[in-house]
Amino acid sequence: MSSLEGIAREVRRCRRCRLGYIRKNAVPGAGPSRAKMFFVGEAPGRDEDTSGRPFVGQSGKILTAILKSARVRREDAFITSVNKCRPPGNRRPRADEVATCRPYLMRQIDLVRPRVIVALGLHSLYALTTFRGSMSKARKYQFVYHGIPLIATYHPAAVLYNRPVRATIRKDIALAAQIARTTKPREGGIDPVPGIPFRKRVSSGGVPWDGGSKFLLIRRMDEGLWGIPKGGVEEGETLEQTALRELKEEAGLKGKTVCPIKRIRYRFYESESEMNFDKTVCYFLVRVRRGKVKLERGFEDYRWCTYEEACRILHYTNDRSVMRAARMAVRRLS
Numbered sequence: 544m545s546s547l548e549g550i551a552r553e554v555r556r557c558r559r560c561r562l563g564y565i566r567k568n569a570v571p572g573a574g575p576s577r578a579k580m581f582f583v584g585e586a587p588g589r590d591e592d593t594s595g596r597p598f599v600g601q602s603g604k605i606l607t608a609i610l611k612s613a614r615v616r617r618e619d620a621f622i623t624s625v626n627k628c629r630p631p632g633n634r635r636p637r638a639d640e641v642a643t644c645r646p647y648l649m650r651q652i653d654l655v656r657p658r659v660i661v662a663l664g665l666h667s668l669y670a671l672t673t674f675r676g677s678m679s680k681a682r683k684y685q686f687v688y689h690g691i692p693l694i695a696t697y698h699p700a701a702v703l704y705n706r707p708v709r710a711t712i713r714k715d716i717a718l719a720a721q722i723a724r725t726t727k728p729r730e731g732g733i734d735p736v737p738g739i740p741f742r743k744r745v746s747s748g749g750v751p752w753d754g755g756s757k758f759l760l761i762r763r764m765d766e767g768l769w770g771i772p773k774g775g776v777e778e779g780e781t782l783e784q785t786a787l788r789e790l791k792e793e794a795g796l797k798g799k800t801v802c803p804i805k806r807i808r809y810r811f812y813e814s815e816s817e818m819n820f821d822k823t824v825c826y827f828l829v830r831v832r833r834g835k836v837k838l839e840r841g842f843e844d845y846r847w848c849t850y851e852e853a854c855r856i857l858h859y860t861n862d863r864s865v866m867r868a869a870r871m872a873v874r875r876l877s
């Protein structure tokens with residue numbers, strides 16, 4: 544996995560969308576690599592474009608003051624934005640510009656692994672969740688992004704034309720700070736430990752597809768993460784049989800495998816068994832009917848998503864690569 548500085552170098556070289564050709568400086572973001580709080584704005588403004596640093600203009604001064612009043616040290620937080628380049632005239636970033644730049648943000652969050660994320664404004668909230676609505680409504684929800692609590696609040700720029708909203712932002716950031724202090728960090732995968740032998744594991748899963756443009760994701764209760772139905776291959780089963788069984792057990796749906804789409808292999812250390820594992824997961828595209836979903840115990844939610852929505856809420860890079868393979872398979876079929 545790359546470092547934050549590695550991502551910053553990529554961002555500064557990036558020309559993947561039109562904004563990369565008209566900016567003065569890209570603005571990757573700034574903050575410690577293990578920041579407990581992670582702030583996400585919309586896009587750089589004029590001052591940020593000139594300096595290459597996030598939130599240094601009027602909005603930045605307001606944010607710094609609010610952080611101080613909420614007893615949050617700015618230098619302890621990671622601060623960035625969804626889009627890393629300034630749109631001309633400070634217009635809203637377009638959908639294709641957001642889609643092009645969002646992977647940088649997702650990788651930054653994966654590396655920092657903050658204890659709480661603060662979405663500053665609806666644009667950043669929309670980029671991190673599937674919510675669509677007003678900020679007044681969003682503030683009533685408890686969001687989770689890849690297992691990380693997410694607090695939605697107004698963008699600091701709102702204070703420029705609505706001074707009373709300053710107290711609201713301060714209240715939301717104070718709540719986020721409390722969550723950061725009291726929430727334990729979620730453990731990620733552990734690299735293999737040298738000197739310990741590897742044990743092989745084989746699993747199989749299916750990406751449930753409705754025959755149109757939607758795919759089914761399910762969310763685990765223990766981690767709050769969205770994923771794809773999958774499980775270990777039992778004795779006497781084929782990979783396809785396992786994928787269909789796991790779909791039936793975890794989501795209560797029957798399906799038919801269409802084609803194999805992806806094989807993922809990775810190695811990790813499991814502290815519970817004190818063993819290294821060499822794991823292979825085989826994925827299939829599975830055609831299902833959008834009937835009633837009955838989740839297995841241990842899962843708390845499900846969602847039919849477009850490809851773009853799925854990639855937005857899936858946590859693991861491997862799962863997002865499987866979704867890309869599923870979309871390519873669907874395109875070939877059509």
